[in-house]
Amino acid sequence: MPVWRAVIGALAALALPVMLMAAATGDAAAIGAAGTGTRAPLDRDTLLSGTYRRSVDLSAYAPPADALPPTHRFEGRLRLSGQPSTRTLVALDGFLGPGDVAAARTLPQDIDIAFVQDGDVLVPARRGPIPGTHPWWELVVEAGRAWNEPGDAGWTRAAIPFALVQRNANCTHNGVLMLLFKSDGQVSRAAMQVSSETCHYLQLDLWGLLEAAYVPGPVAGSDALVAAHAREVAARLPVWPMSALAVDHPGINPDRFAIGAPRGRSVHGVVFEGVHYRSGCDTRHGAYPYCDAMDLPSYSLAKSAVAGIALMRMERLHPGVADLPVSDFARASGCMTARWDRVRFRHLLDMATGQHDSPAYMADEDDVRVRDFLAPDTHAQRLAFACEAYPRRDAPGTRWVYHTSDTYLLGTVLQEALRRLPGREGEDIFDDVVWAGVLGPIGLSPTARVTRRSHDAARQPLFGFGLTLLGDDIAKLARFLGTGRGRIDGRQLLDPTMFAAAMQRDPQRRGLQAATLERYRYQHGFWARDLQPELGCAGPTWVPFMSGFGGITVAMFPNGVAWYNVADDGLLASIDFAAPALEAAKLGPICSDDARAPQQP
Structure with a gap:
């Protein structure tokens, strides 16, 4: 382990519990938040009786540095109603029908979610998109946090990451809910804000105060929910900031792994030698405070x-x-x-x-x-x-x-x-x-357990799109397909002949050319690109990758490096991974004449 990681670990052991909680969720905003005893945005008076006139920096939805352990416990159902304020930023007519934007500017009115609390963690009883009656949105809820603040007069505060996912499609808009509650069922209104999305054709800000009802009561299978969530968190790949790549591997420029315009990116990362190096999850209003829980669409990655x-x-x-x-x-x-x-x-x-x-x-x-x-x-x-x-x-x-x-x-x-x-x-x-x-066996999250289906008795999986993924899910998929070679504990899960062809490991089977794109192939659901000119290789060097609408790319390089970028501007600059390939080549040879893909330990 690099020395700097050991030092960080020693310091973390002495830190406040809330700082440990924040670090576990990728919550840099929480660690650095000022602790004055009285917050300015979304304070107690606002949640109980005030107004929410404009979007705030999302650090307001994170625990401050002076947060205290929760004194109240949430177990039961949270019901929400009401409509937010909205601001439409992008609405492309070619992808939208009459009334679509108007529908997207409203929220479902049948939101009813069960949670069980484990220490400072709020575990939802259901993950993945939840079908409802709304014509545009389905709701995804992730694990939240609970804490006390000095200025809340004995209330416990909760923040819950969520996403609005387009019905029958994959457009995903991430947000956070925040409310005050007490164990006996008292609850404030719920603040909500959406300030980012992975959606090429519809981009919105939503914010406001919703009416909330808390109905305390036992949640079925609560012990199993808590245990499953603990296993999920423990099984995640270790996450380090992209800047750590330069420390762990001198000579690497982490900035070269960021492509396209920042406004188009949701998140990007590199998986190498068992470590998930990840960017922040930036939004129009500051960093998303729960990056581990940011929901990402698969589109055609599926x-x-x-x-x-x-x-x-x-x-x-x-x-x-x-x-x-x-x-x-x-x-x-x-x-x-x-x-x-x-x-x-x-x-x-x-x-x-x-x-x-x-x-x-x-x-x-x-x-x-x-x-x-x-x-x-x-x-x-x-x-x-x-x-x-x-x-x-x-x-x-x-x-x-x-x-x-x-x-x-x-x-x-x-x-x-x-x-x-x-x-x-x-x-x-x-x-x-x-x-x-x-x-399931490779460890994807319960969020990825749900696929979009037809809305009838057949419930046919859509297959070509429709998964909702966490960043850890993308990292594990790339590792399984790349260094894992489709195996778990040495056991081959996929047909070896088809898999070798899909991963460009069979030089006799490169796949069909993608229309007039001479250096692109498609085979068994996977794309491949010949990077010979960009890398200066002696011969064709085919790199397999997965691709999703708008600017989602996951590339598995033959030297054991996997790279991904989740973007939505639909521009070539957000999908051209030549620069990441050049940087990845510094971590091991990629050219087909000398690359050797390492085995997963």
Whole structure:
């Protein structure tokens, strides 16, 4: 362990409990907050009877340096109602329908969340997006904090990180709630503020005071909730600031791992030698005080982390699944026509069905009629689009054309194939294969346990998008795919042939070219980029990566470095990872002629 870490550890052992709590959540604002005994923004009088006229610096939602252990206990249900003040910053008409912005400027009125308190931690009974009646938003709630402040006259104060996630989509707006409470059920109003998002086409500030009701009472499975949360926190990768890279590895410039405009970034990080080096979670109004709990959308990262893993896992367990005919497993008349002859499951994952309107890069996916696939609530409507939308133009497996509908159809036929197996008639492809077989065992959070689904009895996983992730989830995924080589404790979880191809470890199988992009390939749900010119390599150097809408990239370099960036401005500067690759090469060779990917310990 570097000396500077040992010194920090010694100092932390002498610090106040609240400072330890803040450090555990990545809460630098809490550690540095002034402790005057009376706070200015969001003080007791404001929460009980005052006004909240404008957004404040988010450090107001963090414990101050003079915070005390909580004297009251919260166990029961928190119910919220009311509407915030709002300010629209970006609203792109090409992605929004009539009334969408107006709906997004309101909050759900059926918010009802159960919490159990463990010391100074508030553990929610439910994680991941919670469906409700609101036409635009679903709510995600993360573990919060409770503490006392000298100026609160005996009340205990609670702060709860949350996110608003677009229904049927992935736009994610992070915020914090804060309220005062007492064990007997007394509660103030709840302050709330949203000052950041990962959403290309709709960016909002929301702030205000909501009406709150606290209904004390036992929470079912409270001991299990507390124990599970403690295990989750203990299993997170160690997190150090990006600046620590230069200390641990002299000669590295951490700034080179930050790409694009700061206003577009939510967070970025590097995973190397078991350490998660992470940036701050900056917002329009200061640092987000609970960076460990910031919810991040997957968008099309799910095409890799759900669809790719699903087919490779099924092929590992049941060889031959990847070559099953789509028409035998898709229960829709449109998939039983001649256009689907010779189309196999693997062609769906590779987006190489031979069916399309235009082979130009993203032309079909960006066409307005894709709304007919994205907007419906029901599985039948989405399945009909996936089976019928495009004419047959090429032989299967010969041309790549990007279609999220192909990935959705893969989830559908995999679900059917799974349920035809003896004893697995009622199982779910996400719950019982992807989560139980891979994502759960590698330690992803309960937030990632929930995938978006059709809003009907079928509850079909969307597959091509729809996960909500924490930064630790992204780091663990990258480690599993990179240095982990798809293994846990030496046990291979994914089909080795498909996985080697997806990770560009088989030089004979690079995948199909992505339209006219000569140095990009797509295979088994994963992208790859040839970095030979940027790195000055002697030959082609293909680096696999995952990509999500707006500017989300996770690259697994062959020298054991993983890098990610979560952004939403949709600009090339926010997805071009040449500069991070050059810096990562200082930590070990990346060029294909001399790189050797290390094994995970």
